[in-house]
Amino acid sequence: MLAYLVLAGLTNSAIYALVGIGIVLIFKATGTINFAQGDVLMVAGYVAYMLHVALHLSYPVAVLGALAAGFAIGMLSERLAFRPLKSADTISLVLATVGLSFILKGFGRLIWGGLGDYLSFPSLVTDTPIMMGDIIIIPQQLVVIGGATLVIACFAVFFKFTPLGRMMQATADNRRAALLVGIRVDRVHLMAFAVGGALAGAAAVLMAPITLLYPDIGFPLFIKGFAAAVFGGLNSLPGTLLGAVAIGLIESLAGGYLGSGFLDVSAFLVIMAVLLVRPRGLLGSAALRRA
């Protein structure tokens, strides 16, 4: 039983990690939490659906479409909800992205909501369960876990080795210094939102076969992704991964051993407990006390 629960938990962890990375990427570069991240995912998912299922274009085209849609919406988000608010307080920035979330959800519901209650998206490979030793899995689960790992690895490389990635790190560390060194900070912010959006698109295609597509998929995913990100320490990519794994496993194990009624709430209980002891999350750095 333990093995099954762990595998199930890890699949969920992969889903949360995919959302969490997008949130952390944008936060690292801009200092904002994008409450609309889940809804960008939703719209990108529907775009993929329309391309692949409705228009019968090939799967790779649908994936590219989702990435492009996510990228575009990300850029739009930065222009509408972030750039005009550069120097505002945290809660105003939060509400701006919340407004964006409602707008995206409303459009999603109006355009695609009447197609059906939950739309199914075909898996990358077959749907039939396969045996791996003693354990039976659905192939898409492996795709999600593999995909999430790949995406995280790519981003680790991105931040360490590419110029844009290093510029994002620099901007996150110290904006003034980045400006002094000649980094075009507003460009970095735009790219952060855009890449975060594209990431949401990739996440959508990976998870849609498991989660199904519906206009309200965004916010619950965002909450878990946000929890994973903050839990791991908001400025750390490995932290997000750790946080996502923790939340996925806690939920699955609590559901299995304590009872299905506890599944939904267990992660939040643990989060509250951990934050009591480690106020900066699992891997977060010590706080700079700004006077």
Place this chain on the structure above:
Amino acid sequence: MRQRLQLITGAILLMAGTIGTAPPAQAADVPGVTDTEITIGSFGPLAGPGYLYGRLAMNGVQAVFDTVNAAGGVNGRKLTLVREDDRCEPAGAIAAVRKLIFDDKVFAIDGGGCSNAAAAVRADVEQAGVPWIVFAAVHDALTVPTAPNIFSPALTATIESKAQVVFAQQQGAKRIAVISMRDSWGRSRYDPLMAALKTAGITPVADEEMSPDANDATAQVLHLKAANPDAVIVILYPKPAAVFLRDAAKFAFKPMTIGQSGIGDPAAFEEQVGVPGATANFNTIAMVKVTPDDPAVAHWRDAVTKLYPNDRLSTFNMFGIGSAEVLVEALRRSGRDLTREKFIAEMNHLTKFETDVYGGPITCTPTDHRCNKSPVWLKKDPGGAIHVVAITTVD
């Protein structure tokens, strides 16, 4: 100081003006009825996850109204639908219903999608005496005890839950397990189900819970499998139900599964589950006897897509279509000289009225306003056709 005084004086004058021009007492006309028009109100979620039971159902009502209006209306009057959003929660529903009754001044209401929301407004609607035809909410509090002006052509929670138990027994199941959502929608069905099981002397061998957004049901499947049931009663929305059946297939757990009208379209559901053959043993209640692709409702498919080009005909539209057909029939029978009392009297005497969509004929009596007691059981062969397995009648 002077400014303050000025402001207060201004406020008092404004008030006096408002009171002075307050509308006179309501004339003796029938609200919502003019020579050329009848205004019907509807409330339910227009946004948010409940929109399936609100906006989509209202789209169905609008399709019926448009068809009727194109054919000349009802006794020479056109039908107009006014929609109000209830945000799927009690405060929103009370605001929506009061707006419909006191501001929009509708003749009757055809609506109600969310359980707690609809139950919370029963007192208001009953007190105002406005006829209300419930189109999607199944909460028992709407019809029990019977309110003189509230009618439900939608199956009620008790009727469906009893039917689930009867069906399980008829199919020979001895060990019965339950998996349910515990939010307001789930509870409205879960409580009567537990009561029905108790009356039948059955103790569930397992009682699992799932949340509407869950993407995994491994824990629930493992617990249920360990309890070895013959049948599992499923009180879930299509998404968690699909996740459940998919994960059950993973573990080669294939009991008879018994759904309800929340999963009204077996073909769509088979697609949602995704794993071939996983729904082979799945039986569900359809509040409507046809599935959207059935040729019998081709004209409704056209009507809905003409009005709403982005939509495909769905069971949710059909909830609205059925309720609207009942409403229109009662309006017709009330004649040109339309009053709320006449309308209610006609509803009370509606006997074996056939609609295009409901599983059985609609019959209301003065003492029982649960007008639909014929849940239709559907089952789909994997990759094949949909059959009607049974029609249970619950008293």
Place this chain on the structure above:
Amino acid sequence: MKRLHLPGPASCGAAVLVLFAVLPLVANPYFLFIGNQLCIYVILSVGLNLLVGYAGQLAFAQAALFGIGAYAAGLAQVRLGLPLIVAIPGGLVVATVIGLAMALPALRLSGHYLALATLAFAQFTNWVFQHWDSVTFGGGGFRVPPPPRPAFLSAGLQSYYIAFVCAALVTLAASRLVCSRIGRAMIAVRDGEVAAESLGVHLLGTKSIAFGLSAACAGIAGGLQTLMLGFVSPESFDLTQMVLQQAMIVVGGLGSIAGSVIGAAVLMGLQEGLRAFQSAQEIAFGGLLLGVVVLAPGGIAGFMARRAAGWREQYLWGRKPPLPANPAP
């Protein structure tokens, strides 16, 4: 810049008070209900602004505490048979105690970590409402029978006037509070914890008071909501409700009591006024929220402070001076 000549917040407030005291006598039940809901939102908004706008604590638990107050007041009447006059204060007390209990661990947290912790608390509270059947009746909610009332007053009017009086008292008390030592201590904590401590402000005490006061407001509001609806159920107190409350204070103005009242009225107006948009309501709501936040930083109170000659706001949450967007050539 052209400045309108308007009286200050206090004078406007007095006029509004008089207006709202008398209008309900001629309103139809729909408007009466809206007015009642507005009074409750004002209490929530003022409470939340004390915590977020004045004390600078980014907390997301207000909707859950609202629910705790509502459930406590409702259950006191239904399970314990207590009269309204005991039940509503009871709701207040329970919510305040839980709010304070939450404050203690929250003292070490700030920013996004505090947001997450309070969000987790809110989710946990909702779970308890849904699952603790033996006490809360679970996901299906429960009815609360109407309390006794004098014969000349309809149930709607009674509920309205009780809420109205509470809203007026809370607003007045809060306006006084923010000018007092405690108020200024909260603002000092918001603007710089280290500096505040060095000036002798007791961090623990001040934050606790802020949490406690906002919880108390949520508790009263909860009891009043139960009275108005006659029904208590978990879905009224979820994150959607939390977003609505945060929107009220941001749109109204963080760090302004008048702003809290205005924000509550505007959001209420939006919720009802956007009905005309039907299915596009979400888009309109999101657009308006985004628009106000972008175009009127500092909210409506901030806007009034800049444009209206007599409108003074002392404690609006100030903005950081903007950094240049690009490096100088």
